[in-house]
Amino acid sequence: MHRIWLGLDPKIVMGCLGGAVSIIVLVIHAFAFNVVGYPKSTMAKYSSAPAAASAR
Numbered sequence: 735m736h737r738i739w740l741g742l743d744p745k746i747v748m749g750c751l752g753g754a755v756s757i758i759v760l761v762i763h764a765f766a767f768n769v770v771g772y773p774k775s776t777m778a779k780y781s782s783a784p785a786a787a788s789a790r
Contacts, residue, residue: 739747767773
């Protein structure tokens, strides 16, 4: 198995590894935003804040 890695350029291998990790991170964030309901939950949190502050 190590003979496969001997001929590869380390910069290319690290670039592909970094690209794969970044794609995995983007996919995880997409699912997390979907679970939390990101746009709606954030708009609800910040649009209701002035009304709650003025009620005091």
